Amino acid sequence: QLQLFEDEHPACTVLALHPPHDQTQLALYLHKKWWPLDDVLQTSSESRSGLQPVQSIMERLIVFLLSQVVERPHGEVSFSLHPPTETCKVLWKDGQAVGFYTIKHKRLCDSWSSRCYLLPVLDTVLVRRRYRRRGFGLQILHDFCSSFSSEEFLGVSFPLSSGMVAIRKFLQQHEEHRARLYEVEAPGGWSQRRNIWLN
Incomplete structure (x- = not known):
């Protein structure tokens, strides 16, 4: 059984199939049948293209699979489980879930x-390994900044991972966001902010 949300939230689990001596998930039990992971993703x-808000429990499951199962980093700290109330968007490309934020x-x-929180914060970003270096990180950053165009300041959760080099490239291309984007520790007071472009 895989638990989708943190302990304090109502139980929401899904059955997973894996080999006896390997925790690599091969299939999930959904709608009274087993589904290979790739099929679930x-x-x-045709309306699912680009960045789409997560609105259903199946879309929450996709975020869970991307962050905890499919792209589990070897030797790195895994993402925390995302609460069911957290705002997420899934990135779709050619019918595939390729990332989320x-x-x-x-x-x-x-x-x-x-x-x-004292400002909107981009908390978690993931683009699947085989889809990296195609501009999807830049697309996510642009979507985040555009979604909060009326906000003077925006945050990106501390610490920035090595995979977030897209931020530097994004700021090189978009001068208008250089004074807006800060690396922040919760809840984002001025003593917990660092301007990304200047550091």
Whole structure:
């Protein structure tokens, strides 16, 4: 059984099939049948193209699979489980789920300290390995900045991973965002912000 959300949220699990001595997931039990992982990460809907908001439990499952199962980094810290209330967008390309990103909204309060975010924060970004170096990271950054065009400042969660070199390239191409984008620790007060372009 795979648990989709953090412990304090209602139980939401899915059955997974893996070899006896290997935890690599091969298939999931959904809608009364077993599905290969690659099939779960595909769509036949032509409307699913580009970055689309996550609205259903199946789309939440896709975010879970991308962050915890399919692209689990070897030797790196895995992503935390995403709460079911967190805003996410899945990136679709040619019928495949190729990545996603999550947002911590301004005034969102965490459950353990009750501190609230002081600015919108790009929290988690993932593009599947075989789809990297194709401009999808830049597309995600552009979508995030465009979604909050009225905000003076925007955050990217600390610490920036080595895979987030796209931010530097994005800022080289978009001078208008250089003073807006900050690397932030929650909840994003001025003492917890560092301008990305200047550092």
